[in-house]
Amino acid sequence: MAATMTDVAARAGVSVKTVSNFFNGYQYMRPDTRARIEAAVAELDYRINRSARALRSGRTRMIALVLPELDHSYFAQLAQEIIDAADERGLTVIVETTRGRRDRELAAVTGIAGQVVDGAIYGPVALGPHDARHIDEAFPLVVIGERLVEGLGDHVLIADLEVARTAVTHLTALGRKRVVLLGVNDSPLPRGSALRRLGAEQALTEAGLAVDPELALPVTEWHRQEGAEAISGLLDRGVAFDAVFGFNDALALGAQWELQRRGLTVPDDVAVIGVDDTEDGRFAQPPLTTVSAGRQSIAHLTVELLVRRIEHGRPAAGFSTHLMPHELVVRGSTVTLSSAPNTPAH
Structure with missing residues (x-):
């Protein structure tokens, strides 16, 4: 019989709530507690039942990453950094590429809003300001790269x-x-x-x-x-x-x-x-x-901003713009x- 979260908690000597916090990416957990849970998960070969979890919470813990391409070294490395940062928060990343085509960029961001993802990190290169009307502003979105479409979400920019x-x-x-x-x-x-x-x-x-x-x-x-x-x-x-x-x-x-x-x-x-x-x-x-331009910092910040948007919705004060430091x-x-x-x- 498959292991449950209760089994993991018992093996690690912690509460079920603590195990839940672990999978939700809780940042302030003691290192020894985290290590015991990781060991229990490995020993029991525990797997999260994402379908049941999504039904209970209304969230899938899955996000989309939309980039122009992956055969470009920068985008491939950025994608991996974002996947790693998301994994630290207990998130799974679905990656989609657009080849920098406007029709595919629009299809990607309008299509994923109806799929089983909680939000998206979005890197458009072909859209213009007039394209904002096609995108659901209620969908959690963080835009990276070009400053082409304003007002859709927090924006992370290279200086x-x-x-x-x-x-x-x-x-x-x-x-x-x-x-x-x-x-x-x-x-x-x-x-x-x-x-x-x-x-x-x-x-x-x-x-x-x-x-x-x-x-x-x-x-x-x-x-x-x-x-x-x-x-x-x-x-x-x-x-x-x-x-x-x-x-x-x-x-x-x-x-x-x-x-x-x-x-x-x-x-x-x-x-x-x-x-x-x-x-x-x-x-x-x-x-x-x-x-x-701080690729790892970009990855961690975009994931953090998206999680905040997913959990709290559109901020009353409006979306923020972050200009990343360089070296x-x-x-x-x-x-x-x-x-x-x-x-x-x-």
């Missing part, structure tokens, strides 16, 4: 402008004067790419350098292939530059690969910096200098390893 200023200021402090801005987008919306371009141009101006439109390279996707192709085209045109700011690590890694393929040395001939602090960048040769991580793609300062390698 795109400040991140870009940090990256380009690092390059200009090293004496680089011709900085490629790799990843620009001409959209009139306040997209992350537009803010990163603005922040980068501000850093150039503050360093007394001209902003050269020829060094602003648009791409269709923030992937390695697009980064490599954009840099290849710049080299073919004979445009002089001594640094590349990739608007994410993938673009920067594609640029670094193409530079090396064409016989240029990184960082001596061209310094390269990205954004995101992905694992791929740490193991590149040379390792990629980057600006970390420059200096590696060998901008300075030689022997001269690199003591910075976190992560």
Whole structure:
């Protein structure tokens, strides 16, 4: 016969309420109590009856995570961080991808509201302000990334402008004067790419350098292939530059690969910096200098905000916006390893 929560409580020497708190992600439980419950769960091979639990509470302890893609290193790592953070709160995560298509983004967020999930963490990249009317504002939602649709839930943002200023200021402090801005987008919306371009141009101006439109390279996707192709085209045109700011690590890694393929040395001939602090960048040769936007902190905050919304509903004071802190991580793609300062390698 399958073990019950009462059996787990008896084996661990605690009350049934304490076991329930354990599965509900109660944060203030004593470590030794938590360890005894974990051991009892393992020994009895206990499994929560989610269907019965949902009928009693009206909640499933399941949330959705909607992202553009998972074959992008940043999104894959962010998804895992969110899954881990949710697991600490006793939540199961259902992951759905949209490929950044507006129709799929709308279908995802309108469809999951009618499914057996308590709420969603939502990362749109194609929606606009006019799309808000399609989304049920009563459904618990936390939006991450682009500031495209306001008023749907709490919003967790990367400080795109400040991140870009940090990256380009690092390059200009090293004496680089011709900085490629790799990843620009001409959209009139306040997209992350537009803010990163603005922040980068501000850093150039503050360093007394001209902003050269020829060094602003648009791409269709923030992937390695697009980064490599954009840099290849710049080299073919004979445009002089001594640094590349990739608007994410993938673009920067594609640029670094193409530079090396064409016989240029990184960082001596061209310094390269990205954004995101992905694992791929740490193991590149040379390792990629980057600006970390606090992926783990984003994951924990989004889960915490969603749980709060699920439990308490729409806040009377309105939804909150959280701009995440960032950190420059200096590696060998901008300075030689022997001269690199003591910075976190992560």
